[in-house]
Amino acid sequence: MASRDEVMDANIDAARIFRGPTRIDRLPADNRGLAYGDGIFETMRGAGGELPWWERHWRRLQRGAERLQLPLPPESLARAEAEQLLGSADAVVKLLLTRGSGGRGYLPPPVAEPVWILSRHPLPAPEPSLVTVRWCRTRLSLQPALAGIKHCNRLEQVLARAEDEPDTAPGGAAGEGLMRSTDGDAVCATAANIFVLKRDCWTTPLIDRCGVEGTMRGWVLEQVPVEQRRLCVEDVESADALVLVNAVRGILQVGRLGDRVWAPHPAVSALRRRLSTAHPAFPLPPSGPGPMELS
Amino acid sequence: MASRDEVMDANIDAARIFRGPTRIDRLPADNRGLAYGDGIFETMRGAGGELPWWERHWRRLQRGAERLQLPLPPESLARAEAEQLLGSADAVVKLLLTRGSGGRGYLPPPVAEPVWILSRHPLPAPEPSLVTVRWCRTRLSLQPALAGIKHCNRLEQVLARAEDEPDTAPGGAAGEGLMRSTDGDAVCATAANIFVLKRDCWTTPLIDRCGVEGTMRGWVLEQVPVEQRRLCVEDVESADALVLVNAVRGILQVGRLGDRVWAPHPAVSALRRRLSTAHPAFPLPPSGPGPMELS
Numbered sequence: 001m002a003s004r005d006e007v008m009d010a011n012i013d014a015a016r017i018f019r020g021p022t023r024i025d026r027l028p029a030d031n032r033g034l035a036y037g038d039g040i041f042e043t044m045r046g047a048g049g050e051l052p053w054w055e056r057h058w059r060r061l062q063r064g065a066e067r068l069q070l071p072l073p074p075e076s077l078a079r080a081e082a083e084q085l086l087g088s089a090d091a092v093v094k095l096l097l098t099r100g101s102g103g104r105g106y107l108p109p110p111v112a113e114p115v116w117i118l119s120r121h122p123l124p125a126p127e128p129s130l131v132t133v134r135w136c137r138t139r140l141s142l143q144p145a146l147a148g149i150k151h152c153n154r155l156e157q158v159l160a161r162a163e164d165e166p167d168t169a170p171g172g173a174a175g176e177g178l179m180r181s182t183d184g185d186a187v188c189a190t191a192a193n194i195f196v197l198k199r200d201c202w203t204t205p206l207i208d209r210c211g212v213e214g215t216m217r218g219w220v221l222e223q224v225p226v227e228q229r230r231l232c233v234e235d236v237e238s239a240d241a242l243v244l245v246n247a248v249r250g251i252l253q254v255g256r257l258g259d260r261v262w263a264p265h266p267a268v269s270a271l272r273r274r275l276s277t278a279h280p281a282f283p284l285p286p287s288g289p290g291p292m293e294l295s
Numbered sequence: 296m297a298s299r300d301e302v303m304d305a306n307i308d309a310a311r312i313f314r315g316p317t318r319i320d321r322l323p324a325d326n327r328g329l330a331y332g333d334g335i336f337e338t339m340r341g342a343g344g345e346l347p348w349w350e351r352h353w354r355r356l357q358r359g360a361e362r363l364q365l366p367l368p369p370e371s372l373a374r375a376e377a378e379q380l381l382g383s384a385d386a387v388v389k390l391l392l393t394r395g396s397g398g399r400g401y402l403p404p405p406v407a408e409p410v411w412i413l414s415r416h417p418l419p420a421p422e423p424s425l426v427t428v429r430w431c432r433t434r435l436s437l438q439p440a441l442a443g444i445k446h447c448n449r450l451e452q453v454l455a456r457a458e459d460e461p462d463t464a465p466g467g468a469a470g471e472g473l474m475r476s477t478d479g480d481a482v483c484a485t486a487a488n489i490f491v492l493k494r495d496c497w498t499t500p501l502i503d504r505c506g507v508e509g510t511m512r513g514w515v516l517e518q519v520p521v522e523q524r525r526l527c528v529e530d531v532e533s534a535d536a537l538v539l540v541n542a543v544r545g546i547l548q549v550g551r552l553g554d555r556v557w558a559p560h561p562a563v564s565a566l567r568r569r570l571s572t573a574h575p576a577f578p579l580p581p582s583g584p585g586p587m588e589l590s
Contacts, residue, residue, distance in 0.1 A: 011325040011396055011398040011399070012324060012325050012399075015324035015325075025321075026320075026321035027321065027322045027324070027329065029310035029312065029322065029412060029414060030306040030307050030310075030414070031322075032453075033329050034326070034328050034329045034391070034393075034412075034447075035336070035391065035447065035449075036332065036447060036448075036449035036450065036452070036453055037332025037447055037449060037450060038449070038450060038453050041330070043399070068450070068453075069457065092399060094399060096330065098329075101306055102306060103306040103416070104306070104307075104387060104389060104414075104416040105470075106452040106453050106455070106456040106485055106486060107456040107457070107470065108453060108456070108457050117324060117329075119324060119399075121398070121399040139438075139440070141436035141438035142436055142437070142477055143434075143436035143451065143477070145433055145434070145454055146451070146454075151450055152329075152330065152331060152332055152450075153331075153332050153448035153449070153450045154330075154331035154332060154333070154401060154448070155331065155332060155333060155363070155446055155447075155448045156438065156440070156441070157331070157401040158327075158331055158333050158363075158403060159363070159440055159441075160401070161400070161401040161402040161403070162364065162403050175400075175402065182437055182438070190401055191400065191401060
């Protein structure tokens with residue numbers, strides 16, 4: 001799939017780098033994404049050579065760019081290049097948008113030409129029907145100025161994921177952990193939003209102080225009534241069902257969190273069934289239960 | 296100065312990129328510094344072809360690397376390459392250390408080979424004898440896990456610097472602003488630590504929840520008795536003298552902060568005189584006052 005001049009590195013299938021509308025062959029060393037994490041990104045699940053949720057991702061990218069006053073490349077070009085990079089594959093396409101080049105120092109240049117990178121990555125492994133998660137020790141700091149957007153300052157998530165001790169979670173480990181804010185409220189997983197079902201009511205944490213406004217989160221909010229509010233650890237642990245959602249892995253139900261164990265819940269199955277009709281990358285698992293209304 | 300194969304970009308004089316001990320010609324597209332700000336950096340003031348405070352910078356880099364569990368290149372190689380890149384220049388040398396390559400996702404690879412970049416930059420403009428600063432609107436979030444280290448998650452500083460309105464601060468503007476935490480305490484400037492003098496006693500904010508353990512801060516702590524504690528805005532504004540310190544610009548006294556105006560203070564002059572003997576890049580200004588003891 002990769003053309004001769006695509007950048008190839010060990011962990012990606014292929015990548016293309018651009019400055020504004022122009023393809024370039026390497027990332028400039030004065031890139032502000034590299035220096036300061038001065039950028040935002042989208043991770044899109046491709047299916048059969050298409051990026052079905054391109055519009056959702058692009059809208060979120062626009063919101064992040066507006067917040068950080070980042071310049072954007074033309075959408076039509078970005079989409080065409082992303083689809084060309086995907087080719088006919090079932091793969092993940094990542095779009096990383098940086099503020100481009102800058103001098104030494106935090107001050108953004110008055111006029112910035114965006115440097116953006118498209119990369120293609122293998123699909124994640126097939127998901128188990130229930131996943132095991134833990135509470136991370138690393139907390140999310142409260143920063144309303146950055147909350148919601150998918151920016152590239154992700155050391156908190158890196159630290160949280162590095163806590164993983166796979167030996168202690170045999171079988172069904174999600175490669176995920178739940179994160180609390182420094183205030184103690186439950187916010188999200190390291191790379192997913194969370195939804196909590198209790199007495200047939202869905203709730204999800206507010207992301208006004210930390211956390212990311214996920215595209216799959218946005219999709220779920222359009223499907224069922226969901227209350228957005230501050231959630232505590234007890235709200236999560238006493239749930240009737242707990243799910244992790246993101247745009248690459250879809251909807252994952254948690255089966256175990258510490259001593260707490262959950263069985264598959266019909267409301268989650270119903271949500272996944274609806275997703276299977278909304279995005280071709282998330283077909284129903286073969287042994288799903290019969291039809292069931294969304295709560 | 297730059298050898299034929301050095302990376303050249305618009306905003307830097309020269310750069311060299313390494314993977315572990317090996318020089319490479321471009322940054323791999325799967326670099327985790329680029330993806331997540333998963334790295335740390337040092338900015339060193341060179342003088343006459345030397346990096347006089349190399350050891351201070353390397354020790355801080357080591358502390359940051361230990362906190363984030365980042366792999367380090369051999370110090371002898373890094374130093375030799377940094378000095379070679381500096382050449383005989385009076386310039387700034389930046390060392391950016393990243394966790395190197397990784398797959399998609401926050402989980403650090405079990406064994407990482409560091410990718411590190413050395414770049415040479417022009418000296419800052421000559422400093423005025425007194426600088427003007429303002430309070431930034433952007434606050435620093437509280438994150439003890441990252442406080443103190445000079446990591447590459449710097450969007451808060453980028454947002455704070457982007458607030459600058461040069462038209463409102465004619466003459467002597469420091470290109471700097473003072474930052475408070477989300478809790479309201481005064482912490483630092485966007486790219487400098489602060490010291491406050493009151494009734495002949497120096498104090499500086501604790502950096503246990505946010506802020507950076509600056510190398511110039513460390514030097515000052517070795518020179519004079521300084522109390523490290525939580526400072527409020529009133530502590531700063533009621534000071535007898537307020538200084539900004541960092542390793543590139545040295546010691547800058549604030550002459551104006553909003554309505555507050557300060558005259559040059561002999562204790563600051565004494566500190567700068569001492570610095571002039573400790574680092575050749577910071578000679579005394581020609582019109583400095585006569586000898587004076589440190590308070």
